[in-house]
Amino acid sequence: MFKKALAGIGAGALLFGLTACGGGDGGSDGGDDGSLVIGFAQVGAESAWRTANSKSIQDAAEAAGHELKFNDAQQDQEKQIEAVRGFINQQVDVIVLAPVVETGWTDVLQEAEDAGIPVVLADRGVEAADEDLYVTRLGSDFAEEGRKAGAWAAETFAADADGTRILELQGTTGSAPANDRKSGFFEVLDSEGLNYEIVDSQSGNFTAEEGKAVMETFITTHGLDGIDLLYAHNDEMGLGAIQAIEEAGKVPGKDIQIIIVDGSKAGFQAGVDGKVNYIVECNPAFGPQLMDVLESVVAGDEVEKFTPVEEGVFDATQFEAELPNRQF
Amino acid sequence: MNSYAKRLMWPVLILVALIVVNIAATGIDFIIPSVNDGRLGGAFVNILRRSAPLMLIALGMTLVIATKGIDLSVGAVYAIGAAIACQMIIGQEDQSAAGLIFSAVALALVVTAVIGAWNGTMVAYFGIQPIVATLILMIAGRGIAQLITGGQIPKVQDSSPFTQLGRGEIFTIPLPIWIAALVFVAIALLTRKTALGLLLESVGGNPEASRLAGIRSKGITVLVYLVCGLCAGLAGLIGAANLGSADANNGGLWIELDAILAVVIGGTALLGGRFYLLGTTIGVVIIGTLEDTIINVGLSSQWQFTAKAIVVFAVALLQSPEFRGWILKPFKPKPEAAAPAPAPAEEVPAK
Numbered sequence: 001m002f003k004k005a006l007a008g009i010g011a012g013a014l015l016f017g018l019t020a021c022g023g024g025d026g027g028s029d030g031g032d033d034g035s036l037v038i039g040f041a042q043v044g045a046e047s048a049w050r051t052a053n054s055k056s057i058q059d060a061a062e063a064a065g066h067e068l069k070f071n072d073a074q075q076d077q078e079k080q081i082e083a084v085r086g087f088i089n090q091q092v093d094v095i096v097l098a099p100v101v102e103t104g105w106t107d108v109l110q111e112a113e114d115a116g117i118p119v120v121l122a123d124r125g126v127e128a129a130d131e132d133l134y135v136t137r138l139g140s141d142f143a144e145e146g147r148k149a150g151a152w153a154a155e156t157f158a159a160d161a162d163g164t165r166i167l168e169l170q171g172t173t174g175s176a177p178a179n180d181r182k183s184g185f186f187e188v189l190d191s192e193g194l195n196y197e198i199v200d201s202q203s204g205n206f207t208a209e210e211g212k213a214v215m216e217t218f219i220t221t222h223g224l225d226g227i228d229l230l231y232a233h234n235d236e237m238g239l240g241a242i243q244a245i246e247e248a249g250k251v252p253g254k255d256i257q258i259i260i261v262d263g264s265k266a267g268f269q270a271g272v273d274g275k276v277n278y279i280v281e282c283n284p285a286f287g288p289q290l291m292d293v294l295e296s297v298v299a300g301d302e303v304e305k306f307t308p309v310e311e312g313v314f315d316a317t318q319f320e321a322e323l324p325n326r327q328f
Numbered sequence: 329m330n331s332y333a334k335r336l337m338w339p340v341l342i343l344v345a346l347i348v349v350n351i352a353a354t355g356i357d358f359i360i361p362s363v364n365d366g367r368l369g370g371a372f373v374n375i376l377r378r379s380a381p382l383m384l385i386a387l388g389m390t391l392v393i394a395t396k397g398i399d400l401s402v403g404a405v406y407a408i409g410a411a412i413a414c415q416m417i418i419g420q421e422d423q424s425a426a427g428l429i430f431s432a433v434a435l436a437l438v439v440t441a442v443i444g445a446w447n448g449t450m451v452a453y454f455g456i457q458p459i460v461a462t463l464i465l466m467i468a469g470r471g472i473a474q475l476i477t478g479g480q481i482p483k484v485q486d487s488s489p490f491t492q493l494g495r496g497e498i499f500t501i502p503l504p505i506w507i508a509a510l511v512f513v514a515i516a517l518l519t520r521k522t523a524l525g526l527l528l529e530s531v532g533g534n535p536e537a538s539r540l541a542g543i544r545s546k547g548i549t550v551l552v553y554l555v556c557g558l559c560a561g562l563a564g565l566i567g568a569a570n571l572g573s574a575d576a577n578n579g580g581l582w583i584e585l586d587a588i589l590a591v592v593i594g595g596t597a598l599l600g601g602r603f604y605l606l607g608t609t610i611g612v613v614i615i616g617t618l619e620d621t622i623i624n625v626g627l628s629s630q631w632q633f634t635a636k637a638i639v640v641f642a643v644a645l646l647q648s649p650e651f652r653g654w655i656l657k658p659f660k661p662k663p664e665a666a667a668p669a670p671a672p673a674e675e676v677p678a679k
Contacts, residue, residue, distance in 0.1 A: 045474065045479050046577045047577065048479070048480055048481055051479045051480070170629060173629045173630055173632070174630075200623065200626075201628075201629075202623055202628075202629050203629035203632070205578075206578075207575060207578040207581075208571045208573060208575065209567065209570075209571060209575070209578065209579065212570070212571060213378055213619070214623065216374050216378070217371070217374070217619075217620050217623045217624070218623070220354075220357075220358075220369075220370065220371035220374060221354050221371070221623060221624050236481075236575075240571060243571070243572070247364075247365070247367075247495065248364065248369075249364060249365055266481075266483055
């Protein structure tokens with residue numbers, strides 16, 4: 001019994017003990033010289049993109065001379081809520097939140113408002129009902145990313161007389177990036193009047209493993225002859241699919257053109273190797289831009305409800321030059 | 329029909345039904361293998377190849393469940409095995425050196441076996457419930473894998489022979505299928521041709537009685553968790569080799585649940601005791617085929633989980649003698665003087 005209890009305590013410590021990290025000791029000393037105390041509740045470290053995002057924000061805060069209290073919630077909303085409460089107790093100047101999920105934020109955001117601490121959302125959003133409880137959201141416009149991909153496809157395949165046959169690898173079913181990257185893409189294809197056919201579209205769950213598995217099934221079910229374009233909602237799935245195409249004896253980037261969203265080092269490397277034709281950037285390095293937004297929020301300036309992150313697009317001529325600049 | 333064949337009948341029927349649906353949707357090519365670049369391909373062979381990691385884990389899980397245990401940590405151990413091997417290989421200048429790949433694979437297997445043995449020790453010697461003991465590593469294990477990879481996804485060069493573990497072939501048959509088949513044969517021989525299988529079932533049925541009968545039940549428990557950890561590590565190596573990379577967060581995510589599902593579909597009761605390796609195999613192929621079926625019949629991604637649930641429901645219900653008795657009742661001739669036991673005694677799951 002004692003041993004069971006010990007194990008339980010051990011498990012509990014593993015589960016919850018890490019929350020304490022990043023909390024730091026309280027007390028706000030900012031404000032005198034324009035430097036801020038920022039509480040940042042990050043999602044976790046679940047991907048290379050996220051790691052690069054955390055690093056960018058930490059570096060930018062240091063460069064701007066602000067004090068950043070960083071909390072890694074390990075993809076757990078409970079921990080994030082606790083972290084935000086911690087920031088409220090510490091009386092930070094501004095709270096930055098990258099919410100794990102869209103719902104369940106009303107109470108804690110209300111507490112922040114009551115305490116007079118402005119909240120800025122980074123990357124992901126919260127449900128519309130809570131719109132009054134934060135100042136602005138700085139993040140990627142996923143629909144715009146889809147539209148950029150669609151614009152390139154519509155231009156590239158405009159002369160394709162027999163219709164463009166498209167395979168799509170979607171992100172996690174129901175997630176905002178998957179929904180918006182899909183709708184933005186096809187919105188542009190429709191408005192540009194491209195003659196296209198969706199041969200198949202399935203979720204690869206944003207992972208290389210499932211991207212490859214789904215692509216293998218696409219290949220055995222539909223074959224690759226006559227397929228013009230693969231649109232993958234992120235790098236990882238695209239890279240998995242490239243392997244499946246190669247193993248089926250076709251040349252990715254040539255026999256079938258490939259668009260990926262994200263723009264990691266690995267994605268750009270595939271581009272340099274000629275396996276990817278177009279990359280739409282989903283930029284994690286918005287630390288400096290976030291600092292500008294935070295400074296104007298604390299100064300009381302009017303800011304838009306949504307501030308899109310500056311993001312680029314890259315085609316085959318730009319891959320090699322851009323590769324060294326990639327941070328994740 | 330003996331009880332063993334009877335237990336396998338329902339899962340086999342479901343599998344055949346799934347295959348028929350796929351053939352109806354995509355043509356007879358679904359089942360006929362084709363040779364591609366000297367490697368056997370085709371839809372069904374691909375399913376078998378992709379199912380190899382799940383197969384390995386489900387085999388280990390079958391043994392653990394036979395001892396009335398459960399191992400939730402296999403997905404995390406999968407990620408650790410993959411992370412160790414990939415991280416070690418990318419750390420070297422020459423990623424194709426045979427010695428390096430051999431030692432990377434060996435190190436990954438040793439570490440995962442030790443993790444498995446640790447799980448077994450907690451269960452057997454410290455008396456911690458299996459679900460608690462393995463839950464700890466299920467949660468912490470991915471953190472360990474992340475520490476190993478430094479939060480990045482290490483990518484092994486495509487030219488490294490390590491990737492052959494997931495992509496290569498021997499006599500045109502894909503290597504993952506060979507590995508899964510060999511492990512299956514080894515475990516089947518060990519448990520059916522030696523007394524080990526009997527001892528396992530006895531430990532699962534009643535550990536205390538087994539101990540009193542002179543069986544070293546604690547040692548056996550540690551052994552099965554060790555084998556389960558080893559299988560998970562091997563599965564992680566195959567998965568990492570297939571992709572040429574190790575994703576600490578997503579590699580083998582939720583594979584423990586699929587493995588438990590495969591074991592249950594195969595007819596092994598979670599109560600421990602009797603176990604069915606062949607049933608587990610069929611369960612694995614059902615799960616693998618199901619994922620392709622959803623794409624082949626043109627269901628959208630949103631259907632993925634629902635379709636899976638429906639098939640699993642069907643298997644579970646068909647395996648229940650009570651349900652079969654209830655549904656077949658109107659079609660049976662009225663029993664004279666109410667026969668006391670309509671279901672044959674062998675259907676009662678062995679405790």
